Amino acid sequence: MFSSKFNIWFLSSLLISLLVIIPILTVSLSFFEDTSRYFDILKKTFLFEYIFNSLSLLVGVLILTFFLGVGSAYVVSFYKFPGVNFFKWALILSFAIPPYIYAYSLFAFFDNYGTAFTILKSLFGEGEYNKSIPKFDGMFGLILSISFSLYAYVYILARSSFLYQSQNLIDLGKNLGFSKFKSFYSIILPAARPAIVAGLSLVAMETLAEFGAVDFFSVNTLTTGIYNAWITFDDLAFANRISFFLLLFIFILFLTENLSRKKARYHLDTKGGFKQKEKIKLSRTNSFFAFLFCFLLFFLSFLFPLGQMLYWTIKFPENFFDINIINLFLNTLYLVVLSSLALIIFALISNYGNRVSRNKTLNFLSTLSISGYAIPGVILAVAFITFIAWFDENIIKSLGFLSIKKLFIGSILGLVIVYFVRFYSLAFNGIKSGYEKINISVDESAYLLGYSKRKTFLNIHVPYLRNSLLFVIILISLEIIRELPITLVLRPFNFETFATTAYISASEDMLEAAAVPSLFLILIAAFFITITSNYILKENNG
């Protein structure tokens, strides 16, 4: 029975699933290992604070991204006002700003003697402005940084759901004599609930995994706790125990989202009843407010950090010559090429396997293999080191082989493997949605024409999937260029990316020098977002 299932699709899915299971297992097994005394000390002092801070952060970010994301999606999808076509697209540029760069910008602008001080001084002359400038740092600054960087997840999903809401639904509200607000609150919003919840849960995962911004504002959360346990306390088992708590959090989140989805049923009435919506033209005053809201959001989420980093790059031009931008670009490109190749090859194999075999075990393995995205980068990196060290010590050496540690830790190979686990769902789902558009009858016709499975795959599927593949590569590039914790922990000696250069400058009290790599990171990411914006916003492919 097993032999028929045991083929290359099965094998590749199994391999990736193993890669996902290893960190989870490593983290859980840390409870059987000895830790240093710090775990006991920490249990008495900061562990509760780590958990409390992670929770507060999560709640704060979810509330703010809900209002920003749903609010902007609503205004842009239902109303006509000056600039709406621009904002529809411009609001996703915030993806180009990772939370840690937003955090640097907030600090650079508002802290003592920062940019705000300079502006006030040049406007009003000498004065004691520092005390009257509000400080956006600590937990509040962190919530702002993450929310402005991530609200676009909610915006994109809510908007695409609003777009496909039928005109009938809106007419229904009108016929019932509902006010705009009541229509929104009792008809539009509930119908878009699954999309909004999906967006919010993406935000939640990213928030719990956030490392750079949390570290910069010195807010003790579970993520920074893991990193510090490893770096300052030099205690891997302890780091893994904190990871366990964070994974538990994420698991509960997962369950809640799934349960909340299952309770309700939604109908997407696209056949017959679908009437293209007509956007409502707003009165002058309301137009102005809609414009103001979108402009402020665009300004705060994108122009403000971009402007601050640009200002510092110009103000301290010597930093521009201190870093080798071409080198950083090539390093990033190298990682993107290797990771994309590995991800796409495996994602193609698994998807093809799922398409031709429809085997339940294989389906289950596929689901498991894509869940690595939910595991925070810090956990993946630290667990990976723990596992390799253990494997090297207990298996390889006892068999009499040479140590393999160097091959995986502090090497490009190790880095790409961990990226693979974290970003596999991007590749898998991207290709899957491409495959879903190729009707199964295409395959059948090919077979009828005498094509082999291999030929069908290479000559028919791959050309069809070209756009999806391109999209996947760009998504992977976007993730890798912004990625911080995995790269920081696992990169080879002297191998830097824009993100690690910015981080190191910021943590060594050379924040001004972080502006140059940050600026380039933003520009490259914004370029990628711009060329794929149609795809991201699902304008042409319903």
Add this chain to the structure above:
Amino acid sequence: MEKKAAGEWAKGVVANMARDPKGNDRAQIMAVAAGEADIAVANTYYLALMLSGNKGPEQQEAAKKVKAFFPNQNDRGTHMNISCAALVKGAPNKANAIALVDFLLSPEAQEHFTNNTFEFPMIAGVSPSPLVVNNLGLDFKQDLTTSVSSYGAKQADALEVMTAAGWK
């Protein structure tokens, strides 16, 4: 016993903090300049860096409002951080590594350090940057009784004491 006394001291420091710890050296100096706190602990070379104007006129102005203070002068003297080079046991290119360290300790390299990082020189015959000499002064006693090698040995204890005192 020593640890207990250190713990009491650490608790006292935490209780006296003007704000939750945040930011690096320059942020501490600027917070003092802005009146958020009376004193802050920072590496002196950041104060000199700010005074140099390399980080903009605002920071130069802030640095002028702050004075350096070297504690512990009636006892063993002020602790000084060291920037050091070390050779890994079994390093493959020992001779070249030693040559590099020798170069770093040459007057030429030391002058580069003192004038660009504003740290103190490691060898005699090289003077600290004029910014350091004129603004911070050289008239202070350095702690030469505590051996550098004890820093590493006591680090774990220090972290434990600070964590237990609620030092963030």
